[in-house]
Amino acid sequence: MITLLGKAASRAGRCLWALEEAGIEYEHKPVDYAKGEAKTDSFRAINPNAKIPALTDGNVAMFESLAINLYIAQNYGKGSLWPDDAAGNSACQQWTLFAATELEPPSAARLVEFIFKTEENRSQEALDAAAEKTKAPLDALEATLRDRDYLTGDYFNVADLNVACVAEYLVRTKFALSSWPKVNDWITRCLARPAFAVMLDIKATEMAA
Ligand SMILES: N[C@@H](CCC(=O)N[C@@H](CS)C(=O)NCC(=O)O)C(=O)O
Structure with missing residues (x-):
């Protein structure tokens, strides 16, 4: 087990x-x-x-x-979590590395400021730097989600899970996603899962x- x-x-x-x-x-x-x-x-x-x-x-x-x-x-x-086809599998690997290398560093930097520091000790400079670095990966997600509900197509799989569990740091730290409406809808769908x-x-x- x-x-x-x-x-x-x-x-x-x-x-x-x-x-x-x-x-x-x-x-x-x-x-x-x-x-x-x-x-x-x-x-x-x-x-x-x-x-x-x-x-x-x-x-x-x-x-x-x-x-x-x-x-x-x-x-x-x-x-379900792992698609049956090679295109779906490669997309899951791609989005997982994207989550780890593109989205997690700025998102985690933001989370650290929020959960390990008090409001007075939070560094606005660190938050701004993290926000700036988050924009390009969010743009990539927005472009991908323009014509689909989930990252690899029409159903939730590990690509979504691995990116959403990192993007959730942005939600938790109240990052304004209004400029990325498709991302906002997608993360809301992912985090609503039982x-x-x-x-x-x-x-x-x-x-x-
Ligand atoms: N890249 C690793 C990071 C693991 C990690 O940093 N875990 C933290 C808890 S979320 C930890 O164990 N920290 C203890 C330490 O840094 O000594 C992963 O995604 O599993």
């Missing part, structure tokens, strides 16, 4: 979303990096980079949240404990 390691209030939340979308049984261990639980020898045996999330599944042990989501999609979401709501419930339960 799949075991996902990492508390939901971290990038592990992305993988919980993917597992819930896949609708499979899994075990969740809410490893907390803030308590040093990702620096143990047993955790490093799974992720030598000592960060959450990580995943095990039989003889598979892997890390990197977006790669984990590709694994879940390819192995447990064929025909599997996303389940992940939020898991996160809320963990945070209340």
Whole structure:
């Protein structure tokens, strides 16, 4: 059985979303990096980079949240999260790398200002720099979504999930998406999915404990 390691209030939340979308049984261990639980020898045996999330599944042990989501999609979401055709598959890989390299750096920089700093300590310069770097990837998404509801066509798959879980940082930090109406509609559709709501419930339960 799949075991996902990492508390939901971290990038592990992305993988919980993917597992819930896949609708499979899994075990969740809410490893907390803030308590040093990702620096143990047993955790490093799974992720030598000592960060959450990580995943095990039989003889598979892997890390990197977006790669984990590709694994879940390819192995447990064929025909839904993972398209059946080569064009769809390559698009999922492309959008995943886009999420990691183009959208995540400025979006995460913004999130850090919002969740780890008080309003008085927030750097407007850092927020502005992040906003500027977010524009080009948002333009690319807007152009793609001009003639379709989802990134690879007419249905939600791991391409959407992997980009949406990063774009969600923009929503969380109240980034104005009014100049990108198609992106705004798409992210609203993605975040309205029942599997996303389940992940939020898991996160809320963990945070209340
Ligand atoms: N690129 C990695 C980033 C993983 C990452 O930075 N995880 C954070 C929690 S969201 C962490 O474990 N931080 C602990 C640390 O930096 O020591 C991924 O997407 O999985």
